[in-house]
Amino acid sequence: MTDTEGSLAEPSINTDWMHQLKSITLHVEGDPPPMWPDGASEEYRAARRKLAEAEMALRDQVEAVAALRRALPAGAVLPDFVLTGDGSVRLSELFGEHRELVVYHLMFHPDDAEPCPMCSMWVDGFHGVAKHLTQRAAVAVIAKAPIDKLREYGERRGWQGIRLVSAHDSDLPRVLGVEGSRGGQFPAVSVFARDDDEGIRHVYTQSADFGDGSGRGIDLLSPVWQVWDLLPRGREDWHPHNSYAVSPSRA
Template sequence: MNQRDQDGTPSWPIGATSTYLTARRKLASAEQDLRDQIERVAAARRNLPPGPLLADYQLTEPDPDGPARPVRLRDLFGRHGTLLVYHLMFAPDATEACPMCSLWIDGFHGVLPHLRRHTAVVVIAKAPPERLHDWARQRGWTGLRTVSSHGTTFNADLRAEHPDGTQRPVVSVLRAEGDRVRHHYSAAASLPDGGERGLDLLSPVWNILDLLPDGRGDWYAGNDDVPGRT
């Protein structure tokens, strides 16, 4: 923000009607309240007490140049002290991943260089590694690390899987603690009251649609509308 934006210059053009100005000023106040509430929630999230220690799961990483290779959960951190995990809904017997999950990951991929300044990032799914690699290729997730949890209890242990094996859309933040891994935070797309939008703040698509006069409408992401998908 530059100095001219800090001197009270309004966010509406010259010529706005008095009716518009009244409504927009009321909205501006609500937007400030929302900003403050978001920061209060973020602070509470940052200050959570230590979560449980996790097993050092042996996962499987696809290799486009050869057979898939084993990788330990702790090794996914690299030089970072934290690991951001998107639990992609992609069941072992599914031919495609969840389109809504894939939409979220599209957004992560777009800002990956910025995220990696602060944290390691990985997409973990229950699908076999070869199928996961093929899906990442179709979506254009170049450079985004994808790892299969096939054959492990990782998804179930982190509540990214229902008891019947159905996958759940979840984002987790893990912390490195020596050679161990500790859970810090997880959030699912569904909120405790059963409603959705639990992960909406992590998607640029929904936040931008909320700026438009028609809002989100009844649109739902699909796998057939991805440009260049083969």
């Protein structure tokens, strides 16, 4: 494996389970995938088939967009910004042994008591799959709030499994455009790559809003919105907040 393929210490992929699980080995080739139970009307079946065609077209569009993203030219070379974690930590140190770094820019102004509830929901999702994400890339959450305030909130929220870093005294948010002219914070995701010859390169940044002001810029990164879109009622006007419990209940 070369350095450009991800982590320098990336473990080999074991797919033996695909040939061991009865849930897979008992499949019969040609069995149709489930889309309705017995008793579904022909009207429902026809509409569901049409929806399946649209869903497959959406899948193909998502794949095409991902290919365009991967084909972006080399981005700008960035300074090795000094941030705050366990003492001072440089942006380059967040990579660890990986070649790529994914950052969620948490909307948490230094004067706010808590971050944006929408951002909290997104980080809940990243935290839940962090063990999987870090098999391929480094992951960190960066906020403008001071490190003590950020960590105190992270402990209450249960974010012990994801790296929290403060950009309180750093120009990183301003340089990336995730901080406005008056200090307002933008929720966004950024990707960086480590270049052996030139240092750290910016790869991609996308805010929760697109450049035209429309939303849903990073909705695909949150499972909550995807599940709400499955419901007959859709998303409606639901918004998350920081006051309800996020710890999993025990049966």
